[in-house]
Amino acid sequence: MGSGKRSLTTTAMALACACACAVLATPGVAYASPTPTPPRTPTATPTATPTPVSNKDLEEVRKKLDKLYHAAAVATDEYNAAEEKAQKQSAEIVELAREIVKGQEKLDKLKDRAGAAARAQYRGGGLPPEARLWLSEDPQEFLDGAGRVRQGEHATKGLLAEMTRTQQDLEQYAKDASAQWKKLEANRKAKAEAKKKIKQRVADAEKLESQLEKEEKERLAKLEEEAAYRAQSAWLSSGVLAEINSKASEQGKKAVKYATDQIGKPYEWGAEGPGSYDCSGLTSQAWASAGHGIPRTSQEQWKQLTRIDIKDMRPGDLIIYFDDASHVGMYIGDGAVVHAPRPGRTVTITGAGSMPILAVVRPDA
Structure with missing residues (x-):
């Protein structure tokens, strides 16, 4: 096996277990020749062609990363x-x-x-x-x-x-x-x-991510985008967007502006700005900037803020994701949210239905 390359089997095992890749090689053993022999013309050592990691294996990596994050x-x-x-x-x-x-x-x-x-x-x-x-x-x-x-x-x-x-x-x-x-x-x-x-x-x-080559990381990012796109498409196909036509309140407009102004800043757990944010740090600071304080965590935002129907959603409202209310984004209109996704990512805009929605809450109800 060539130095620095991995077989499909070795890579898949390493990725699934989040372990370091093992570079296997058999060391050569030298022996002294009893009698001199004429030098031979060296021949090129054949190198193994790396087998690319399949999309199926990368999809398993994506799922495992989702669970970890x-x-x-x-x-x-x-x-x-x-x-x-x-x-x-x-x-x-x-x-x-x-x-x-x-x-x-x-x-x-x-x-x-x-x-x-x-x-x-x-x-x-x-x-x-x-x-x-x-x-x-x-x-x-x-x-x-x-x-x-x-x-x-x-x-x-x-x-x-x-x-x-x-x-x-x-x-x-x-x-x-x-x-x-x-x-x-x-x-x-x-x-x-x-x-x-x-x-x-x-x-x-x-x-786990460090085990991937540059090209594999790019493909993994593409798989993440495709998964989000499929979820968003399924959400939109229900016709929900046609029912959402409420306009933002004045405070809601200020909160949306603050949140969107942070696009490109890195995610950092426990951070509330101004240089970095976690998901609820972004939403709580956005509403604080609008003059309306809300709970710090996504779970407390879900528990304490007024819940509304998706069809009544308006820009500035918060969408709580996953069954355990572990993530939150701010609805900005046109079926999109601005949020701080996870470590290694930056504040960005994505489809409001790209993740499982638990509830929608309104800070200024």
Whole structure:
């Protein structure tokens, strides 16, 4: 077998298993000649003609790549969800810490007031009321003073009750902060695990693609285009496009412009721009630029945004793909979406029906 070339069997096995191609060769063994022999004219070593990889084998590669990149997309959504939760939990912990500080300051002031009231009561409480009335030169002054004392006693009771409530609030804030911290740590672990999955799936896919020659990669890209074209043609043949005639809202127009302005920028998992995007990073930032915030992940966009019928779809709406809501694109009209496909690809326009549609959601419903 010629150096650097592969047989069909070896290539198919390597591609299906995503393993490195083995270059098989039998080393020659040299022996000393017992007697000198006249030199012979060297002859050219025959080289084996490489057998091209069949489209059938490449189609298997395409399917395997789809599975790997889909798994990476699922893990990316998990990573983004954990990241979003971690950010919220961090903000809540900061807010709870502020409440604890304010509560402690309030409690300190209440203690000072309670201490002052206790000292005043001690100074005026040495004699029984009858003795103070007998010693008083002005009975009315005594009665006024007694009224103030009663008011002070009521105020002291209220002060003590407020101190108790403040103390209870502080204890609750501390418990909430502790609970949020545990959740934050759990989400950090979830992020790390999702990141590990993403890197592994992408590495597997890249390793598989690296086994292909340049011409085979070009043919593989062609097969991907043909698969998307077949799916889009089947979707359009249902007549669905004839029913879609809604116009974009003003915010929808802004979101579409933002998304289409990113065409050509690379896909990067976890990215939200401006230099690169993943699928939901593109759609969430597009709508943020239009002044309307939406959830960060495709799964939460599917869960939280208003769902609409395909026939009512308008530019700016989001199309959620696959049964697990692991991908999202933005409808831009004429049966097309703009989306960030996968690692190794750039933000691009493709047919809205080129992937299995789960639902259509409207951010500004």
